[in-house]
Amino acid sequence: MRMYDLIMKKRNGGALTGQEIDYFVSGYTAGEIPDYQVSALMMAIYFRGMSQEETLALTLAMARSGQMLDLSGIRGVKVDKHSTGGVGDKTSLALAPMVAACGLAVAKMSGRGLGHTGGTIDKLESFPGFTTEISLETFLENVNRIGIAIMGQTADLAPADKKLYALRDVTATVDQMSLIASSIMSKKLAAGADAIVLDVKTGSGAFMKTLEDAVSLAREMVRIGKDAGRRTVAVVTDMDQPLGRAVGNALEVKEAIETLKGRGPEDFRELCMTLGTQMLLAGGAAREAGQAREMLAGALESGRALEKLARFVEAQGGDPGAVYDTDLLPRASLAVPVVSGESGYVTHIACEEVGICSLILGGGRETKESVIDLSVGLILNKKPGDPVERGEVLAYLHANDPGKAAEAGERLLGAYRIGPKMPQKSPLIKEIID
Numbered sequence: 001m002r003m004y005d006l007i008m009k010k011r012n013g014g015a016l017t018g019q020e021i022d023y024f025v026s027g028y029t030a031g032e033i034p035d036y037q038v039s040a041l042m043m044a045i046y047f048r049g050m051s052q053e054e055t056l057a058l059t060l061a062m063a064r065s066g067q068m069l070d071l072s073g074i075r076g077v078k079v080d081k082h083s084t085g086g087v088g089d090k091t092s093l094a095l096a097p098m099v100a101a102c103g104l105a106v107a108k109m110s111g112r113g114l115g116h117t118g119g120t121i122d123k124l125e126s127f128p129g130f131t132t133e134i135s136l137e138t139f140l141e142n143v144n145r146i147g148i149a150i151m152g153q154t155a156d157l158a159p160a161d162k163k164l165y166a167l168r169d170v171t172a173t174v175d176q177m178s179l180i181a182s183s184i185m186s187k188k189l190a191a192g193a194d195a196i197v198l199d200v201k202t203g204s205g206a207f208m209k210t211l212e213d214a215v216s217l218a219r220e221m222v223r224i225g226k227d228a229g230r231r232t233v234a235v236v237t238d239m240d241q242p243l244g245r246a247v248g249n250a251l252e253v254k255e256a257i258e259t260l261k262g263r264g265p266e267d268f269r270e271l272c273m274t275l276g277t278q279m280l281l282a283g284g285a286a287r288e289a290g291q292a293r294e295m296l297a298g299a300l301e302s303g304r305a306l307e308k309l310a311r312f313v314e315a316q317g318g319d320p321g322a323v324y325d326t327d328l329l330p331r332a333s334l335a336v337p338v339v340s341g342e343s344g345y346v347t348h349i350a351c352e353e354v355g356i357c358s359l360i361l362g363g364g365r366e367t368k369e370s371v372i373d374l375s376v377g378l379i380l381n382k383k384p385g386d387p388v389e390r391g392e393v394l395a396y397l398h399a400n401d402p403g404k405a406a407e408a409g410e411r412l413l414g415a416y417r418i419g420p421k422m423p424q425k426s427p428l429i430k431e432i433i434d
């Protein structure tokens with residue numbers, strides 16, 4: 001087999017066989033096929049697309065390029081959840097304890113954040129002492145004992161995807177639907193869960209800006225999951241405004257805890273209830289949606305979900321006291337108000353800009369090597385649909401550096417649109433695809 005022939009076949013609109021896909025994925029991972037040939041192939045795929053069979057073959061080849069996690073040591077059905085990422089997306093922090101309190105095993109591999117969206121691991125490290133660097137043995141034992149464990153992605157999880165994604169990133173070939181779907185699903189399949197619930201975000205703060213693209217991606221990922229023998233459901237959800245009111249690591253942890261205490265923002269609670277319902281159904285812990293919602297509401301009201309979070313934090317070296325007293329979480333030295341210069345209604349908040357404000361304050365990574373400040377971020381007092389008077393506080397910036405706060409404040413003010421009419425509410429849950 002020759003890489004040249006594969007490139008030409010795809011360039012001319014042909015379909016690659018499973019063997020050909022295995023050949024280039026294993027050859028590239030082993031360093032035997034050079035970047036320039038794989039770049040050319042990625043560009044040919046970008047323009048010609050891939051069939052359903054090719055997409056599945058690519059996903060499986062990437063998943064099998066490293067260790068396929070064996071979760072058979074965990075009792076019961078293992079359910080994973082994945083979000084395509086968004087601003088203020090702290091969902092796993094509340095959702096994992098909620099579903100674990102309903103008896104489901106949550107064995108999750110998470111990542112760190114890069115750019116304007118944060119990663120679950122960074123957020124969890126707001127608990128003093130918390131670590132995701134645990135052995136596979138501890139991971140399995142904790143899931144059996146507590147119901148939740150979260151570990152960092154190992155270097156050997158789908159290494160072919162890691163290499164290909166880095167190459168796509170610098171060759172303008174990231175935004176191709178089949179390549180995105182196979183990239184995400186290769187990691188999910190390798191992580192070993194029996195059932196996968198996908199939260200596919202759409203809107204100005206999401207990777208998929210239009211509903212149409214988000215639905216296509218969701219459908220493609222669901223099809224891959226099912227073809228690979230895993231129960232897979234996707235929920236397409238709104239990311240045209242930040243989720244909840246808190247953006248920034250420790251601030252988001254606090255909001256997730258407040259939600260487990262029954263005092264969280266309505267949109268965030270509803271997202272957790274919807275995704276939790278799909279997880280309980282996919283994992284066979286509930287027979288129908290109404291029953292699943294009741295179970296989740298019970299886990300919140302009884303305090304069982306909050307207790308699960310505390311036990312999980314403690315089992316991974318963190319201070320469980322911070323779950324009950326959030327003043328123990330990292331706190332910034334300044335809370336700087338951002339004040340409205342107009343009266344009317346908030347009609348829109350440029351979501352990505354809010355993420356960038358958190359980045360400016362030091363809450364995100366500009367490069368992989370950046371050290372992040374867990375204490376900084378924003379609390380949005382006003383969200384789309386809220387009335388606002390001139391001089392009222394739109395948001396508070398939690399900062400440690402007055403200069404950065406001034407820069408972020410100016411940018412945040414520019415992200416708010418205020419108009420005379422109350423805007424139409426955009427639904428949080430757009431579509432459920434199974």
Ligand code: URA
Nearest residue numbers: 165174179180183184
């Ligand atoms: N996220 C991934 O993991 N892969 C992609 O290709 C795009 C987003």
